[in-house]
Amino acid sequence: MTQTVAQRPTFSPWTDPESVPLIRFEGVSKRFGDFVAVDQVDLSIHAGEFFSLLGASGCGKTTLLRMLAGFETPTSGRIFIDGTDVSAIPPYERPVNMMFQSYALFPHMTVEQNVAFGLKQDGLPKAQIREKVRDVLDLVQMSRFGGRKPHQLSGGQRQRVALARCLAKEPKVLLLDEPLAALDRQLRERTQLELVGIQERVGITFVMVTHDQGEAMTMSSRIAVMNSGCLEQVGTPVEIYEYPGTRFVADFIGAANMFEGVVASDSDDLLVVTCPELESDLTISHGGSVPVGAPVTVMVRPEKMVVQRDRPSEGMNGVKGIVADIAYLGDVSIYHISLPSGRRVEVLRTNLRHTGEQELTWEDEVHLAWHPANAMVLTR
Numbered sequence: 001m002t003q004t005v006a007q008r009p010t011f012s013p014w015t016d017p018e019s020v021p022l023i024r025f026e027g028v029s030k031r032f033g034d035f036v037a038v039d040q041v042d043l044s045i046h047a048g049e050f051f052s053l054l055g056a057s058g059c060g061k062t063t064l065l066r067m068l069a070g071f072e073t074p075t076s077g078r079i080f081i082d083g084t085d086v087s088a089i090p091p092y093e094r095p096v097n098m099m100f101q102s103y104a105l106f107p108h109m110t111v112e113q114n115v116a117f118g119l120k121q122d123g124l125p126k127a128q129i130r131e132k133v134r135d136v137l138d139l140v141q142m143s144r145f146g147g148r149k150p151h152q153l154s155g156g157q158r159q160r161v162a163l164a165r166c167l168a169k170e171p172k173v174l175l176l177d178e179p180l181a182a183l184d185r186q187l188r189e190r191t192q193l194e195l196v197g198i199q200e201r202v203g204i205t206f207v208m209v210t211h212d213q214g215e216a217m218t219m220s221s222r223i224a225v226m227n228s229g230c231l232e233q234v235g236t237p238v239e240i241y242e243y244p245g246t247r248f249v250a251d252f253i254g255a256a257n258m259f260e261g262v263v264a265s266d267s268d269d270l271l272v273v274t275c276p277e278l279e280s281d282l283t284i285s286h287g288g289s290v291p292v293g294a295p296v297t298v299m300v301r302p303e304k305m306v307v308q309r310d311r312p313s314e315g316m317n318g319v320k321g322i323v324a325d326i327a328y329l330g331d332v333s334i335y336h337i338s339l340p341s342g343r344r345v346e347v348l349r350t351n352l353r354h355t356g357e358q359e360l361t362w363e364d365e366v367h368l369a370w371h372p373a374n375a376m377v378l379t380r
Contacts, residue, residue, distance in 0.1 A: 011048065011049075011221060012221075012236075013046040013047070013048070013049075014044070014046055014222065019046060020083075021044035021045060021046050022045060022046055022047040022049075022081065022082055022172065022173070022205055023043075023044065023045040023068065023079075023080065023081055023173065023205070023207070024043070024044050024045075024079070024080040025041050025042060025043040025044075025064070025068075025077065025078075025079055026042060026077055026078045026079075026080070027040055027041075027042060027076065027077035027078070028040070028041045028042075028043075028064070028067065028074045028076070028077035028078070028079060029041070029074065029075050029076045029077055030060075030063050030064075030067060030072060030074055030075050031075045036229050037060050037063040037229055038060040038063050038064050038067070038074075038229045039060070039228070039229040039230050040077070040230070041060075041064060041077070041229075041230070041231055042231075043224060043231060043234065045205065045207060045222075046205075047172075047205055048203055048204075048205060049205055049206070049207075049221045049222060050196060050199050050206045050208070050219055050220050050221050051205070051206065051207050051208070051220060051221065051222055051223075051224070052207075052208045052209075052210055052215075052216040052219065052220040052222075052223045052224070053065060053207070053208070053209045053210075053224050053226060054210055054211070054213065054216040054223050054224065054225050054226065055211065055225060055226035055227060055252075056211060056227075056252075057211065059226040059227055059228060059229065060226050060228070060229040060230075061209045061211075061226050062177060062209050064226070065175055065177060065207065065209045067079060068081075068096065068173070068175060068207065069091055069094070069096055069098050069175050070086065070089060070090055070091030070092075070093075070094050070096075071091060073087070073088070074087055081094065081095060081096070081172065081173065082095065082172060095171055095172040095173065096171050096172065096173040096174070096175055097118075097166040097167075097169055097171040097173075097174055097175070098166070098174075098175040098176075098177065099162050099163060099166045099174065099175065099176045099177070099179055100162070100177055101177050101178045101179065101181055103150075103158050103159060103161070103162035104162070105150040105158060105161060105162060105165075106150075107149065107150050107151060108149070109149070109150075110146065110147050110148060110149055111137070111142060111145050111146050111147070111148055111149075111150075111153070111161050112133050112137070112146040112147065114150070114161055114165055115133045115136060115137065115161065115164045115165045115168050116129050116132075116133050116168070117165065118165065118168060118169050119132055119133070119168055119169065122169070132168050133146075133164075133168065136164040136165075136167050136168045137164055139164070139167065139198060139201070139202070140160040140161070140163055140164045140167075140198065141160070142157065142160050142161060142164060145157060145161075155183055155184075155187070156183055156187045156191060159179065159180070159183065159191065163179075163195070163198070167198075167202060167204070170204070171204065172204070172205065173204070173205045173206075173207060174204050174205070174206050174207070175207050175208075176206060176207070176208040176209065177208075177209050178209060178210055178211070179195070179208065180192065180195075180210075180212075180215065188215075189218075192215060192218045192219050193218070195219065196218075196219050208220070213252070213253050213254065216237070217237040217240075217241065217253075218237075220236075220237060221236065222234060222235060222236055222237075223235065223236070223237060223240050225240060225248075225249050225252060225253070227248050227252075232245065232246050232248050232249050232252075233245040233246060233249045240253055241253055241254060241301075242376075243376065244299065244376065244378065245378075245380075246378065246380050247297050247299075247378050247380065250297075250299045250376070250378060254301065255301065255302050255346055255348070256299050256300070256301055256302075257299065257300045257301070257302065257305070257345050257346060258297050258298070258299055259273075259275045259277060259278060259282065259297065259298040259299075259300075260275065260276075260277065260295070260296075260297055260298075261273040261274050261275035261276070261282065261295075261296055261297075261298055262274050262293060262294065262295055262296070263290050263291065263292050263293060263294045263296055264281060264292065265292060266289060266290060266291075266292055267286075268286070269285070269286055270283045270284065270285065270286060270372060271283070271284045271285075271286055271290060271377060272284075273296060273298055273377065275298065276341075277339070277341045277343050278319050278339065278341070278343075279319075279340065279341065280318075280319060282298055282317050282375065283317060283372045284298065284372050284375045284376070284377050285371075285372045285373040285375075290377060290379060294379065296377050296378060296379055297377070297378040297379075298375050298376070298377055298378075299375065299376045299377075299378055300370055300374060300375045300376075301374070302334065302346045302347050302348040303348040304370050304371075304374035304375075305345070305347045305348075305368050305369070305370045305374075306347075306368070306369045306370065307323075307335050307337065307347045307349060307360065307366050307367075307368055308366060308367055308369065309359075309360075309364070309365075309366060309367070310367065311367055312367055312368075312369035313369075315371075315372070316369045316370065316371060316372075317369065317370050317371070317372060317375065318367055318368060318369045319339060319345075319367070319368050320339075320340070320365065320366070320367055320368075321337035321338055321339045321340070321345065321365075321366060321367075321368060322337065322338050322363060322364065322365055322366070323335055323336075323337060323338075323360060323361065323362055323363060323364045323366055324336045324337065324338040324344060324362070325362070326360075326361070326362065328351075330351070331350065331351060332348055332349060332350050332351060333348075333349050333351055334346060334347070334348055334349075335347045335348075335349060335360070335366075337366060337368060345368060347368060
């Protein structure tokens with residue numbers, strides 16, 4: 001089985017205007033009666049990506065994946081794979097393979113027989129089948145379990161066998177529908193990195209559906225956040241988290257403090273936003289021109305804030321409050337700060353000291369501070 005290594009640190013073909021996407025959705029919609037599951041989606045995915053479709057249940061991500069697989073037909077629009085319009089091509093004629101959430105292994109077959117099944121259907125010579133089965137089982141570290149049947153394997157092992165079966169046919173695109181949902185937390189976290197490593201070694205384009213934000217952030221080269229059948233934003237994990245394009249994305253990916261306000265001034269370096277609930281103006285490092293008087297939302301991530309007894313230093317945003325609640329999570333604590341307006345703000349603080357040495361506790365008067373560069377202005 002041919003293997004290539006994707007150079008993840010410098011892998012960004014979507015930034016190259018000369019790069020031709022492997023997968024293209026052009027104005028794709030899917031309706032079930034009066035219900036619009038997917039609404040006018042335009043999306044490009046490049047060869048070698050580990051691309052995630054992320055969203056809550058019912059957002060359209062699985063329907064989009066099923067249309068790419070050929071299990072659903074678009075109501076309108078077209079889907080291209082490697083330059084070919086596959087919109088009306090049946091699943092078995094597309095250069096894709098799909099790994100289902102249930103793994104769908106044949107219970108009466110051994111691990112080796114499960115992996116070999118698709119290759120036998122394609123009529124490959126026995127010697128070539130044996131070689132491919134050996135290679136992919138080595139790749140997923142399941143060689144010593146080749147003679148076992150699915151009921152003799154753990155959930156994580158069955159997941160590896162299902163992956164090996166998909167990889168054996170060397171598809172151009174591997175589709176994964178919530179592939180780690182059945183695993184427990186520790187195994188899921190370990191398998192995330194292993195799956196990324198396998199994808200980098202084989203160089204096949206992976207398209208994954210997930211509702212787990214941490215999973216998408218950990219595994220993906222890029223993420224498409226979906227909401228009500230539409231794409232809210234497409235970007236790298238850093239772009240999605242640090243520079244959300246909409247309030248929905250900011251709120252869906254991680255925790256966020258949102259403050260409603262109105263743009264008071266717009267200079268070359270700073271935007272000033274008046275926030276009545278904070279009873280003060282906020283300064284934000286410039287990220288784009290916004291008209292004076294425009295209503296906006298200012299977003300600050302909890303880890304970007306500092307909670308302290310002293311007043312903020314000059315140039316920092318600041319607001320006073322009282323410690324209302326503390327959630328101790330071991331490595332970090334989450335402070336819920338009640339402001340004079342009644343609004344609560346969430347602050348995340350790394351626990352660098354032992355619990356008994358915490359200098360802040362309930363009912364303490366504190367100051368919140370954050371740098372202008374650590375806030376984002378959202379206009380929608």
